[in-house]
Amino acid sequence: MIVNFSIQNFGSIKDKQTLSFEADKSTHLEDAYIVNFGGQRILKLALIYGANASGKTTILKALNFLRDIVLEPERKKTNELDFNPFLFDPKTPKQNSIISIEFFHNDIKYFYEVEFFKKAIVTEELYFHNPNKANVFKRKTNLLNQFTEISFGSKISTDKVFEKTLEANTLWNNTVLGGYLKTNIDLRELQEVIDWFENYLRPLVYTRTELEGFVTSRIESKEISKADVITILKKADFNISDIVIEEKEENIPDGLIEFLKRQVKEHSDKVKELEEKGKVTAVNVEFEHTVNNSKYTLPLEFESQGTRRYYGFAGLLALLIKNSTAFPIDELEASLHPDLYLHFILSFLLNSKNSQIIATTHNREILDNKDIFRNDAIWFTDKQESCSTELYSLTDFDSSVVRNTTNILNAYKSGKLSGTPNLGDTFIDLSL
Structure with a gap:
């Protein structure tokens, strides 16, 4: 589970900002919201509110x-990292960016930090606590020679062959963990962290994410039970009694192979395989609805956007x-x-145990009911x-702004908590 996540000089974020899942001392809704790990109380939910263009999504993008x-x-050392530093300042585009994360995996707490700029990873370090703090590795990049230097902690058993192979595979724009994925030698301490990133931390779900195909x-x-x-x-009041999934092979449309060859140069083997096969596998999804004891099926594309979205959810x-x-999300x-939304x-x-959701939202209704939210799960x-x-x-506000009796929705709507757009009047004169 994620404990803390910090970002500096990334997108709209200039100074270091930290999203924390550490619960405060309140016992309100403790059974639903809090998981105990290693003596720490970790929240399962963080909801981030804010005006458009205030940086909500940047938090999630940094995690992704x-x-x-x-x-x-990256496979080529000439490729740049896909991000921008804070650009509304003369100094920050020339400064390094930093992202760090603290998390639990298999009852061990880890701390991982990466310092980087567009062309390279500058420094990188990984620690674990079991129970005392111990260094797994530290990395520095020789920017002049574009070479990675890695030193392992005293509790990590490696040999010179592994270390030199890992250094060679870790390009200056790769993380050590990324370089390890290209190294055909196992090291449990690194594999454990790779497994956490791969299996626990899922990719960012955008509004445009095609969740139907994912599910x-x-x-x-x-992996998911139908x-x-x-x-x-059914619990969400959708009249769906079955999901019918069928695969069928269809001929590849004319011109598609040539288009793919031009667009997907790094995956030419897959394109060649498609060309040789001459067919693609299409997946059709239909929902079965039971109405008056009769069954009817509708193709997924005939369902409403809300139904399709919630199928993904x-x-x-x-x-x-x-x-x-x-x-x-x-x-x-x-x-x-x-x-x-509230039902979800x-x-x-x-119903979940050790899972977490980190979501941006504009839905304010949850703020009107203290029986379903904790202050430490609400962010702006x-x-x-x-x-x-x-x-x-929300816990950062003192009692002069937020008391136990405060209606949080009204406080948010009135601007006391900020995180809302600063709107002008609705008269717009376009005659000038």
């Missing part, structure tokens, strides 16, 4: 970026309940009725005069 540079290392493919691979998805859909919920995993409420959050909180982003993002929690 960290996952990418661990699991998808369908995992139903086919048995029966679980149907149960969740039902799959996510099945993963969150059955496994230990974390999903960053942008605009959680998109295409969902407010009641369905409550279903997650009441605010755009400063410098155009940089400030991230803060």
Whole structure:
């Protein structure tokens, strides 16, 4: 589980900002929200509010970026890292960016930090606590020679062959963990962290993310139970009695192979395989509806956007309940009725064990009911005069602003908590 996540000089974030899942001392809704790990109380949910362009999504993008540079290392040392530093300042584009994360995996707490700029990883370090703090590795990059130097902690057993191979495979724009993925030698301490990034921390779910395909493919691979998805859909008042998934082969359209050859140069083997086969496998999904004891099927594309969105969310919920995993989700409420949005959050909180959701949202109804939220699970982003993002929690406000009797929704709407757009009047004169 994620304990803390910090970002500096990344996108709209200039100064160091930290999203923390460490619960405060409140026992409010403790059974639903809090998991105990190594003597720490860790929250399962973080909801981030804020005006458009205030930097909410940047928090999630930074988390996703960290996952990418661990699991998808660049193959060429000339490739630049896919991010921008804070650009509204003369100094920050020339300064390094820093991302760090603290998390639990298999009852061991880890701390991982990466310092980087567009062309290279500058420094990198990994520690674990079991129970005392111990260094796994430290990395420095010789920027002049574009060479990676790695030193392992005294408790890590390696040999010179492994160390030299890992250094050679870790390009200056790769993380050590990414370089390890290209190294055909096992080291348990690194593999454990790789497994956490791959299996616990899931890719960012955008509003444009094609969740239907994500869930369908995992139903086919048995990672998600179709029966679980149907149960969740029924609980959410969708009249769906079955999901029918069929595969069929279709001829490749004229011109597609040539288009792929031009666009996907690094995956030419897959394109060649398609060309030789001459066919592609199409997956058709239909929902079965039972009406007056009669069964009717509708293709997925005929269903409403809300139904299709929640089919995807039902799959996510099945993963969150059955496994230990974390999903960053942008605009959680998109295409969902407010009641369905609350139903999803409550279903997650009441049925999951060691999973987490980190989500941006504009839905304010949850703030009107203290029976379903904790103050330490509510976060805000605010755009400063410098155009940089400030991230803060509802618990950061003192009792002069937020008391036990304060209606949080009214306080948010009135601007006392910031995180809302600073709107002008609605008269717009375009005659000039």
